[in-house]
Amino acid sequence: MILKTTPESEATGVVAEIYDDDITSLGYVTPQTKVMAIAPEAFQAWDAMLGAIRGSMDLRRYELVTLAAARAIGSTHCLLAHGAKSLKLFPEDEVAALARDYRTAGLTPAEVAMMEYAEKLSRDAAAMTDADTLALRGHGFTDREIVDITLAAAARNFLSRAVLALAVDVDVPPGLSPELQEALLAPLSARSPE
Numbered sequence: 001m002i003l004k005t006t007p008e009s010e011a012t013g014v015v016a017e018i019y020d021d022d023i024t025s026l027g028y029v030t031p032q033t034k035v036m037a038i039a040p041e042a043f044q045a046w047d048a049m050l051g052a053i054r055g056s057m058d059l060r061r062y063e064l065v066t067l068a069a070a071r072a073i074g075s076t077h078c079l080l081a082h083g084a085k086s087l088k089l090f091p092e093d094e095v096a097a098l099a100r101d102y103r104t105a106g107l108t109p110a111e112v113a114m115m116e117y118a119e120k121l122s123r124d125a126a127a128m129t130d131a132d133t134l135a136l137r138g139h140g141f142t143d144r145e146i147v148d149i150t151l152a153a154a155a156r157n158f159l160s161r162a163v164l165a166l167a168v169d170v171d172v173p174p175g176l177s178p179e180l181q182e183a184l185l186a187p188l189s190a191r192s193p194e
Helices: 015-028 031-036 040-055 059-073 076-086 092-104 109-127 130-138 145-163 178-189
Strands: none
Touching: 015 031, 031 040, 031 130, 031 145, 040 059, 040 145, 059 076, 059 109, 059 130, 059 145, 076 092, 076 145, 076 178, 092 109, 092 178, 109 130, 109 145, 130 145
């Protein structure tokens, strides 16, 4: 990594606040937080936007959309981070099944459609049409829920792509078993080079 980040012992002001948020929620400051804190005001604005999106969604839906978007982008960082966060909602074997193939992981048809939508948005948003939105509506999602799903996936695209472009060191969250790490990252190794 060629970018110089602020060491925790030297963090002050807004950067210290950003670091403190990670310490409070995770127990340590992640490499991606340190890099994004180089532009602290932008990071705080993104975090506030994410909080507003997440606050209007069911947490289960939010994490499923996030995992689908991260998988489509090829973001090791976000797959590992949100794989760990998903352990608060699902047993480890279910998170592993979701990572391997969410279509066969016992989700509802609506949840599968939502994840397919997030994947398509993350792979080729320009190819999306009204049919994609209508598919979600056909599964009972309201207009607000469709917008929330879209915003959650788009927000994940923002951070994942920034972290990938800046070649941020990958962080493996503590407590993430080697088996779950392998399941989360297996779809990335199976991707064909573009």
